Amino acid sequence: YKISMEQLKVMEVLGRGQYGVVHKVFHKPTHVMMALKEIRLELNKRALQQIIMELDVLHKARSPYIVDFYGAFFIESGVYYSMEYMDFGSLDRLYGTGIPEPVLGQITLSVVRGLRFLKDELNIIHRDVKPTNILVNKKGDVKLCDFGVSGELNQSLAKTHVGCQSYMAPERIFSTSGPDGYTIQSDVWSLGLTIIEAATGRFPYEAAGFTNVFDQINAIVNGASPSLPEDRHSSAACDFIDKCLNKDPARRPNYHDLLAHPWLVEAAAAADTVDMEEWAVGAHALFLERTQPQPSPASRQ
Numbered sequence: 001y002k003i004s005m006e007q008l009k010v011m012e013v014l015g016r017g018q019y020g021v022v023h024k025v026f027h028k029p030t031h032v033m034m035a036l037k038e039i040r041l042e043l044n045k046r047a048l049q050q051i052i053m054e055l056d057v058l059h060k061a062r063s064p065y066i067v068d069f070y071g072a073f074f075i076e077s078g079v080y081y082s083m084e085y086m087d088f089g090s091l092d093r094l095y096g097t098g099i100p101e102p103v104l105g106q107i108t109l110s111v112v113r114g115l116r117f118l119k120d121e122l123n124i125i126h127r128d129v130k131p132t133n134i135l136v137n138k139k140g141d142v143k144l145c146d147f148g149v150s151g152e153l154n155q156s157l158a159k160t161h162v163g164c165q166s167y168m169a170p171e172r173i174f175s176t177s178g179p180d181g182y183t184i185q186s187d188v189w190s191l192g193l194t195i196i197e198a199a200t201g202r203f204p205y206e207a208a209g210f211t212n213v214f215d216q217i218n219a220i221v222n223g224a225s226p227s228l229p230e231d232r233h234s235s236a237a238c239d240f241i242d243k244c245l246n247k248d249p250a251r252r253p254n255y256h257d258l259l260a261h262p263w264l265v266e267a268a269a270a271a272d273t274v275d276m277e278e279w280a281v282g283a284h285a286l287f288l289e290r291t292q293p294q295p296s297p298a299s300r301q
């Protein structure tokens, strides 16, 4: 079954990334709401065709921790792919001043299970673990998107990367091995940074006073790893983060190790006691309050 632009009614913008816009779309034949991601790339037709073919693997990526994939196509110099629409958007919009630890434990559990699924079932390394690629729906489900399925696409994106916050592991920053040198260990580093950001409400290197990219890169490569504030978090959570952010990639845990870590074992046991839906609804309401302009006193009368 092939999805094409003609079948889609384009609705509002859900967000913008470095490579293009994500729209909410309505798939007319099935009446399903979807998110359509655009990746603008200056590539020849052969390369675009290759990317579309490689993205097809996503049809097999069915897991409760991975955003569903519906199909991909290209128009002129852009790749488009449609995926599950996640009502409450990405984690960066929901963490506010910081997510309470019980909820954070459930989010981390979902993310690690998603990453393990990608690795074990599809032999895929995510390559872009960060809060904007962790999505939440109104039931409180947490799912991963934007992982590196296509070698051709990974290569094109690696050439044009211009991130302003780097979740990249220290060993990746000056690496000359290209996209092929990427390992699971580098994703585990990005996971550690992502959890600190979700816990504190701020990108850890920015919170540490490194305001520009060059200072941040220097701190990532040469500085001590960030950590969770010990006065606000359990020792199990702090230890989990310290292990993810080991500067030596060989000493970072793999997903099996992470799932056996006391913090996630405890989170798995407590799953029934944490109301993720309630958290998601509340966090989304606060996000709307922060971003939607309130009516001015004059217009309210």
Ligand code: ATP
Residues within 6 Å of the ligand: 014, 015, 016, 017, 018, 019, 020, 021, 022, 035, 037, 067, 083, 084, 085, 086, 087, 089, 090, 132, 133, 135, 145, 146, 163
């Ligand atoms: P970058 O381009 O640096 O990777 P990004 O991940 O924010 O950043 P996009 O992947 O283009 O860029 O996504 C833009 C925004 O669209 C995201 O931040 C997210 O809030 C929103 N978004 C993406 N996919 C979905 C989806 N399936 N459902 C709902 N919102 C989405």
Ligand code: MG
Residues within 6 Å of the ligand: 017, 132, 133, 145, 146
């Ligand atoms: Mg993204």
